Amino acid sequence: MIVLVVAALFLPPASAVPLKEFNMPHIEDLYYLIIKDSDAQLLALEGGQIDLLGDIARFSDIKRLGDSDKVNLYLAEGFHAFYLGLNLRRPPWDRVELRQSIWEIVNRKQIVRDIFGGYALPLFSFLPPASPYLLELSIPDSNLERAKERLKRSGWRWNEKGILIYPGQTKPLSRMKLMTPMAQVAPTTAEIAERICESMRSLGIPIETEPMDFSMMIARLDQRKFDAYVIAWGLSRDPDNLYAFYHSSMDIIGGYNISGIKAPDLDEALEDLKYAKDEKEAYIASEKAQRLLYKYVPQVPIYSRYYITALQKEWENAVTSKYITPDNIYSFLSLEHKEDRKSFYWCLPEEPRNLNPLSATSAYDWQVLSLIYESLLGTDPFTLKDVPWLAKSWKIETVGDGGKERTRLSFIIREDIQWQDGKPFTADDVKATIEFIREHSIPRYFDSVKDVDDITVTGNVVAITFLERSFWYLHQIGGLPMLPAHVLSGINDWRTLPEEQIIGTGPFAFSSYKPGEYVKLHKNELYWRRVLP
Template sequence: LKFPDGTPVDAHAIKWSLDRVVRLQGDPNWLVSAFLEEAEVVDDLTIKIKLQNPVGFFPYLTAVTPWMPVSPNCYSPDGFDSDSTCGGLGPYKIVRWERDVEMELEANPDYPLEPPKWPSIIVRYFADATTMRLALENGEIDVAWKTLLPTDYVDLEANPNVNVIESPGAYIRYICLNATTPPFDDVRVKQAISLAIDRDEISDRVFLGTHQPLYSMVPLGMEGHIDAFPKRDLERAKALLKEAGFSEANPLEMDLWWTPTHYGDTEADVATVIKANLEETGMIKVNLQSAEWATYTDNFGPGVMPVFLLGWYPDYLDPDNYTWSFAHSEAADDLGIFYSNPEMDALLEAAQTETDMEKRMELYKQIQELWVTECPTIPFTQGSLYVVTQKNITGVTLAPYMLFPYFLLERTE
């Protein structure tokens, strides 16, 4: 085995790659550094991985990008090159890349497994969904992926010239609440917000059925999921707000933050519907605030945003990836949530290190049940995956982990 530059893919390259991830401390290096104690070369074809603690989902981790080996002779050991075309060991190699314009891939002659069905792929980048849909309808592109608007999928379903392919997804949307900012340090207020949200309206009105209502941070279809959060109950929401000291004469005034472009053109509608849902209690007044993504994420650390919208694409398909980052005291600060609870920490740590799957799932049931009481975040929808192709394209395979294997695509003339 060898990388596109001819460097052998061996245990030395794997150790070098893992050590580099830890050393550079780039995001998301924690997928390695939080678990790896040491990587030791036994011989050219054997590497010994020593973990800091047992990890109940370790095989899933080894499939994520930071664990994938790269060439020590092509990548810098000391820095990042965000425009690198070095690539790794895969069915294709990168021939050309112009940032935010397009990338050209060519079949890798040194790939040891079955070669890709199509010898070359050009990946084009689009600034907005409208332009991408137009390119598809004009026959300029063969595949439209990530992401058209919900209205586009509805319209294109009726277009006889294209295929619309849907698959279950593991992408979730949720509200984050800064647990150190009053009154969101009061669980009654957070629970009231959860009870006031109309998840069905968000799914149907904003996402036109391309999302489903979600009642847990662990997504539908994943082992361990339970519908933990209760359905909408305005009367119960009002009662909790009243207990917390609010009324129609003394409403809770709050800012709800959202970001205009990162999640697409539907995000303004999501924020507007949630605002209307909360104000329907008669005890909450919502001011919508927005910031572009770079500023939005910069706001996490200082805790500028008391309540804000986020989405999560999985790093690995395990309940740990949907819970630890938001609710463990060592991780929640990074997302501007600042939540800390020793009981939650203990449950998350036990679930992460437990290797008996049945015991792990029982722990995640307890975690989800505690989540409803504590509300570090409030989940509201889960999105499906969609790809739209020309009629002569086959081999589309979608998996919940959000990656699209180009090497299976075929085109008939």
Template structure:
């Protein structure tokens, strides 16, 4: 049962958002919680020689590590007790940025009983976002009713919502034939005439993510009140990811760190993305939605993209492959007696792996608070980075490592998020005719000269072409949405490559920016799924592995369960000013 956000719900939304926003504003203005100017950032670095990332899964242990000075940052704070504790520490510099983030409950729509829309809608009505945010987060999170966060210019505020109401949840079930049995405690499946089977909500463990685990329990408890046999099941995070990749689940609670572009809707919900280890985790296959998502993906300009994004959000609100729960601000505490130079970035925060500016600008400080170059910092990692293959890695914990090892053709400005030249010194966007009467987009990259891979081999346009060809030819699931419309990549010369798309889209500029596979390493990789570059020895350099990147750091050592050790890349192309 959907209701328009007009009238009563609009008042309810305002009543909820007002204290939330007051809480966030108070947080930003209290003590050290002030927005740091990013005017001091510089596009070169890094300024430290080594980053040791101790793997600390327990949230209390991460707090203790920060308090003892064993980690320069306590990042991704969500628990109110942690936020309050960090605020009380005189040496903690608190950073907060509204984020491109969504925490959600996902349904498996590929199999019963959750392939039935009324069940998903009823669970949406039984999910009390207000109570979750109030109880677990003391109002520090922003409630979500749509599939795009409020910080995004593509957020559709007119999307219908499912208000919390156990009465309405029961009505949805009753009207769809899911009647209570004689005990009044369990619902009967109208398709089978038997009680509904247990439906499990997978979450990370209380040790790794206590709020996520408790949130799953809260939703399960609420569902049981309307006769739905929903049970929480916390589990090892990497085991959970494996199950999600093969569709072996009923429901799960996780978060997405989103991009600034709304094309993530296509990645998450288009039927073409419903493949093993793909992004379409719910397995939604809806022709009406596919048509609108194609309109979004192939939008010629931002206006057309906005219209399609609005339509998609309305359809998703009806189909409910997810229950969007909340969007969190990125809240990080840095030890200002140890480091300086961390940079806030709109939509991502100061410590996020999508923020390259902190990585380049962070420095140690001496006992007088003066910035000093070189040395080692310790930056805790909250989970094991299971897979460091850049073609197949999927979790945020893996990206925490890989983002420090790889660079990109363009980057986003920390204040405006405008696209900036990076490994590509410039680009051209044009059109061509893939066949008579049809237009397609072209993107031409002009790669900077003098860039090297971390093993000293030159990075050229050949590597860009090779990356695109390899990902496309092998149909690698994580990059299907980027490569599916690429017709070819043409090497113009050693430092120029032209990417041809079979269609026109405003977003193809971002799809063309694939450049992370070193041709001299990957040309001999035939089994990309099994390849473990961080474990295989480099063919010519003793003591080095095949995890070769273009970023500011090299992965020097990884001891599972203990730490990841990164050292400054001596071949990094931005080591000194003027590059």
């Protein structure tokens, strides 16, 4: 019944629109207003101070906005996944039976019922429910006694206060911390973290939450200075993100293997997935890798929820589908105000940690950067298929080299594109971007470029030859944000980028950032969609 009530609050997805119809933005000034408190965000939306509020999670907020005559609510499946992460590099999380027991005691179904009112799904898998590669095994309900029996069989004991004693040790476990964003910024996340800690304490694990600023939390994760944490990811349509999250080679400072899992058989399965030659091999390798992840439990999946966004009704032509709500590039190329207002206000729930596309990692950073920087390929919002973007076409070949098959990608680059500083965007910029990332082993993107063997440019064609053959190379290269060669050539430290060098090809350009108040972008008058093919 709750689901039916909730469904009635949302507008249905829009009908598909030919992508060639998207042109220059009508919005001239785009403000990201930094509002951290969830209640303040709602008041700002209801008072008209912001036009768009995304990532709405509390059921009470959804019901409240659903009753409003000023805003429309939108819902999409997306690829959201929320996890409990553990630092496997140190005791006690190095013991797999403890991780398996934590998996068993966290009552995900209860969390979804109590906190999300039925518009989220309990997650018992390492890929989100929307993924076509999902392998979801039959999982029994949470059971504390069964979890304790598993630990007893593995040599765990409890002291007189009920605190666990590590096998072979005499002293109980030391008190630990679970990092979580502040409650005023992410109230549902904070509540879930508290519930997880309660479950872990019932097993005899002495742990409590450690609320902190999100940027500080990300810095701690990057440096591997933590016991446990909770975090949500917006994953991609491809399952090769499993390689980035769980392959031992990705356990580097700033890398995505935050848990530090190292298992040779898992590495082998993930390599089979990364280098799958076709879709059939990809499905087989994906299933094998997921079965091993169920065995090792490097993270504990908790829930996957729908993306829910509110938009003021005075804005028209939002682009939505079963996969996306209005907070996407297609909407910002088409949104128009009924009374022709040219400024738009979007809520940013956290300070951007940095606006350097080479080192930015948080969703809040990329909420801003995604409208400044673009990639060679885009994704059709209605089908999730690849579409031309900075590249107007591409070709995939398999080439032989001494009997070894390798992939070669050839991208034909559009010749009518300029960087936001007026310099032309060319195939040389594509080459420079890939070579810079590879040369500096930049953690966020290194997995996408580490197999690149050779890059050649002929006119407006860039050909990239890889060391191996893989089904995923097209998306890995096609999804990289392109950066100007003339900016990259002057960078001494890729971790820092002056504001004047935030230069992309996207529909909006950087104007200013006032910490604690806003980030401002302005319309890119040189945007290439001003002239349609």
